[in-house]
Amino acid sequence: MIPIAKPQLDQAEIDAVSDVLRSGIIAEGQRVAQFEEAFAEYTGTDHAVAVNSGTAALHAALLAHGIGRGDEVITSSFSFIATGNSVLFTGARPVFADICADTFNLDPKLIEEKITPATKAIIPVHLYGHPADMEAIRDIAEDHDLILIEDTCQAHGAALSAKKVGSFGTGAFSFYPTKNMTTSEGGMITTNSREVAERARMIRSHGSKQRYLHEMLGYNLRMTDISAAIGLVQLGKLAEYTSAREHNAALLSKGLRAIEGIQCPIVRPGCRHVFHQYTIRIRERDALADYLKGIGIGTGIYYPIPIHRQPYYKELGYNDSLLVTEKASREVISLPVHPGVTEEDIATIVDAISNWGGLRC
Structure with missing residues (x-):
């Protein structure tokens, strides 16, 4: 059988996980911080925030930008259900534009007709690993003062004119086992905004910067050091x-x-x-x-x-x-x-x- 997907794992990942288990620190810790730093450097962004799935990355990125009830977010219907559901999670409404027939990504020419006074963001999906037309989409977002959140869950390392996806706006990556790299389960938010990164870190940890002091509504979206240890090895490969x-x-x-x-x-x-x-x-x-x-x-x-x-x-x-x-x-x-x-x-x-x-x- 030639499988459609096969996670590439070997002794290096086993050793990395064993080191974490022997350390006794298996929840979010030093390995997560190291993974975030390495992934931000890889994508060419100032900040990276590790979470426990690609869906969580999309959800937290939207919340970190203040997307909520009454807002509309333009995106693609030709994607995994999480792209649309993450918008619904916030109370906002996904609005679907059609795609290009060759790349299967959002057609920039069809985005502007979907913009209304309620539109707050655009989520292009870099489907199958081919970057969406980010220069055109970024121009539209800037012209209409819209937030740009990239669904980069299938596009680790994809680039447009040598600029990696996830660095045009706020990126949301997935590390599901079948992705181009894995952490077993996990996700990452990339951004050049310190404010967005800080809010995302609070959202992933019950709305807290300081233990037992909760400043906003948050969730438990944290990545473990076990997953991050795998991710560090995989990023190197x-x-x-x-x-x-x-x-x-x-x-x-x-x-x-x-x-x-x-x-x-x-x-x-x-x-x-x-x-x-x-x-x-x-x-x-x-x-x-x-x-x-x-x-x-x-x-x-x-x-x-x-x-x-x-x-x-x-x-x-x-x-x-x-x-x-x-x-x-x-x-x-x-x-x-x-x-x-x-x-x-x-x-x-x-x-x-x-x-x-x-x-x-």
Whole structure:
């Protein structure tokens, strides 16, 4: 079986966790502080705040910027449910704009028509590891005095003109096991604002700067030193992992781009795509997924139902017509691209798709 995802863990992570366990300090402590400092340096931001999931990072980032009831936040419906739910958690309302057909990211040309007097923020999603058009989106945010929060959960190391995502606005990263790097579970907020960082630190720890003195409503969103120890090791390997993903993606594209009926991923000029997923488009998506599963090749569909079409969102009254998003949700399928995939595996994947009889123009 060639799996669609495989966390890359070895003795270094085991030793790092063992050191923490032997220390007796396993909750938030020195390792978390070290991880925050290293991650801020990696992303080119002034501050990083570790939390216990990517969802928590999005939620806390919104709260740290004062987003709340009565506010609207423009974002993408073609994402994991947490992108929309994190807005709902604050009492605000997500407003969905359509995406670009090639990168699957928010289409800047369609954002301004969604802006109302209630709009307070934009959350672009760097889907699959390709950066959104941050220069255009940042210009829109500045023109309308809107907060910019980046959903960077799939895009560790992705960049636009050498500037890493998570540094254009406030970033929210995930370290779920299948991400480009992991802490087992965890997340990180990146920002250049000291005020936002301080508020995020309070929000993650019951609204407190000082033990037993609570200045605001907060939550328990803390990362443990166990997770941070894994994260420090993984961050040191991230460049190697990213190069492997880029190499595997290039081999897949070389083998698949000549096959009629398949649209391979693109990388826009000036962008670094870190290939959290290698996602193709094909009209016969479900049939291809069944075929590949039958011969031992794992695939993933991210995402078969856009957020605005989810049952709960329908209950909330969402009935948007997002034609590009909805078409993509019927056609996308992701193929194994992670660092554990070998060149032999890629040849197997390419040969299997090339020889499949279900393709049509």
